[in-house]
Amino acid sequence: MEHTMPFFLTVAQRIFSNWTALKLAVEHDMGSVECAREFCSYMTEVLYINEGLISSEIASVLDDYMDDQFNTEVHDDSIIQVAEELLRFHRYCMEGNESTAKTEFEKLPPLQSWLYSEQPSQSISSQAVKHQSSSSNEDMDIDKNEQENDEWTVVTNRRSK
Template sequence: MEHTKSFFLSVTQRIFSNWTALKLAVEHGMGSVERAIEFCPYITEVLYMNEGLTSDQIAAEIEDYMDEQLNTILEDNSTVQVAEELLRFYRFCIEGNESTAKVELEKLPPLQSWFTCERPTRATRSLPVKQDSSSDEDMDVDKSEQEADGWTVVTNKRNR
């Protein structure tokens, strides 16, 4: 496949959007939708940067993310099932089985509406900043305001 990583990311999004444990973690406030969405490129990178991962290793990585980022400890076998499905598609991608991968993707349930698959955009280059009348001098911090414990009091020095 020409763009296997982006294809695999779309597979990951489809699988994760249909994973009940992830959806419940978000619905119960254990983590944000953004954290769930960020999970997709994260796990994609894990697979593409580590050759020869087993489904158990992928499942362990999924469990760690769910625990650390979504405050969720899973006691079911769903991480292994998700890992096996991801590994299956990953193998299609690295072996160049484009037609099989596309056929198998169509067998998966559709992307769910709760899971907006667009990754939060982060600027990779500096963007022009609009200058306004409240410049840096309005936000100057007097060095004497620095506290002994490391906290700094920031006050607005604008004339009212």
């Protein structure tokens, strides 16, 4: 069972790096990137220490962590979606379905650089070059299009109530 923990941690990192609520909490200085990284390890431990967890229990742990560590309430269904994904991969690991786990892992969205960037200096310099080469009118058009196409998620600070 423990030999699957490193793989499961990689799964958690990929899932969490694509979780908009967590990303927004970090971007809005509700918690650090390091705290988000620790969240991945924490959830891996929770799933491996506790037997027979169901998605609602995992969602409760996720919700508590977001509240305690990021001072954030998540008002969409993303917590249950993250819980279900974590549980699904945990079951693959516990059942020894290595081939299914790897196949399903490849279907997940790629690891996002905000959580773990492999070469941060390269990505920063390429963004700077991209920004310098575009005119301010193009930047405004891009921002306008992004606002029109992006779905939004409400992430609130519990202490501000």
